[in-house]
Amino acid sequence: SQQGEEDPQALSIQEGENATMNCSYKTSINNLQWYRQNSGRGLVHLILIRSNEREKHSGRLRVTLDTSKKSSSLLITASRAADTASYFCATDAGARSPSYGKLTFGQGTILTVHP
Amino acid sequence: ETGVTQSPTHLIKTRGQQVTLRCSSQSGHNTVSWYQQALGQGPQFIFQYYREEENGRGNFPPRFSGLQFPNYSSELNVNALELDDSALYLCASSSSGGHTGELFFGEGSRLTVL
Numbered sequence: 001s002q003q004g005e006e007d008p009q010a011l012s013i014q015e016g017e018n019a020t021m022n023c024s025y026k027t028s029i030n031n032l033q034w035y036r037q038n039s040g041r042g043l044v045h046l047i048l049i050r051s052n053e054r055e056k057h058s059g060r061l062r063v064t065l066d067t068s069k070k071s072s073s074l075l076i077t078a079s080r081a082a083d084t085a086s087y088f089c090a091t092d093a094g095a096r097s098p099s100y101g102k103l104t105f106g107q108g109t110i111l112t113v114h115p
Numbered sequence: 116e117t118g119v120t121q122s123p124t125h126l127i128k129t130r131g132q133q134v135t136l137r138c139s140s141q142s143g144h145n146t147v148s149w150y151q152q153a154l155g156q157g158p159q160f161i162f163q164y165y166r167e168e169e170n171g172r173g174n175f176p177p178r179f180s181g182l183q184f185p186n187y188s189s190e191l192n193v194n195a196l197e198l199d200d201s202a203l204y205l206c207a208s209s210s211s212g213g214h215t216g217e218l219f220f221g222e223g224s225r226l227t228v229l
Contacts, residue, residue, distance in 0.1 A: 031216055040203060042117065042220040043158070088157050092216055102148065102171050103218065105157035 006089060006106040014114050019076040021109040023089030024069075030092045032065055033103065034074050037086045046074075046087075081115045117141060119208050121221035128196050129229050136191040136224045138206030146170070147189040148218065149181060150205040158205055164189050193226075201228045 007022045025032070031050045035043040049056045049065045049072070056063045062075040076083055090103040118141035128134050140147050146165045150158035160173035164183035178194040187208070193200055203225050207218035 033217060035220075040223075040225075042119075042205060042222040043207075043218075044117075045217040045219070048217050090157075102160055102163055102173075103158075104160065105150075107155075107157045 006087075006109045008109060009107070010110045010112070012112045012114065013079060015079060015081055017079055017113075019079050019083070019111055019113070021074045021087050021089075021111070023072045023074070023106050025072075025089075025091045025104075025106075026070065027091075027093045029067070032063075032072050033090045033092070034061075034063060034072075035088045035090060035105075037088065037108070039085075043088065076111075079111075079113045081113050084111060084113050086110050117208075117219040117221065119206060119219050119221035121204075121206050121224050123224055124222065125225045125227075127227045127229060130196055130198060132196050132228075133192065133194045134196060134226060136193075136204050136206075136226075137188070138190070138208075138221060139188045140206075140208030141219050144208035144210045144219070145187050146209045147183055147187065148207045148209070149189070149191045150207065151175070152203040152205060152223070153199075154202070161191070196228045198228050201226060 005024050031048055033048045034046045037043045047058045047063050049063050060077045065072045086108045088105050088108045090105045120139045122137050148163040149161040152158040161175050162172040163170045167183045180192045182190045203223045205220050205223045207220045209218050
């Protein structure tokens with residue numbers, strides 16, 4: 001079963017615009033991660049935020065985490081056509097931190113960036 | 116390029132058959148996790164192998180089994196295939212020492228059960 005839900009399920013924007021994706025989860029976590037997947041291929045790790053962090057940046061990516069609301073958001077600024085992909089949040093809720101691979105994924109957001 | 120390789124990339128089986136999928140982990144990684152991703156869904160954790168032993172399992176029946184070898188490569192075996200087993204099977208490697216928990220995925224093996 002999926003840990004959480006992602007919103008929206010699909011997002012269509014123009015190049016240069018910002019894209020925001022949200023993720024909600026159900027249990028306490030050690031960390032939350034975002035992954036990207038191109039057309040049913042392998043997933044690529046984008047960014048990890050620990051449960052004691054509130055915001056993290058990596059290039060054009062900004063992730064926030066609100067553990068009181070059990071939610072996270074991923075912001076991609078100045079989007080490009082090459083950002084077109086599915087984006088998944090994944091939570092690590094292992095008894096020890098981190099659990100080295102036992103992640104629970106959301107259902108993903110399909111992002112389409114039009115040139 | 117994550118350094119994780121999976122084979123085969125695509126395969127077709129019929130219901131009731133058995134399948135073996137293979138994964139070579141990234142150099143230096145001692146932990147391999149397997150995920151099943153049905154079409155339009157997020158990946159679901161099947162199980163994890165660490166030091167050649169199963170180290171956690173998701174909600175999958177015993178006909179899903181695995182192995183890890185001394186070189187940390189791994190196999191996923193599925194017996195008595197069912198139509199619902201059609202999915203992309205993803206292998207991910209990680210290291211139990213000195214890292215924060217991100218996974219490195221292979222490109223997957225797409226299984227179609229007819």
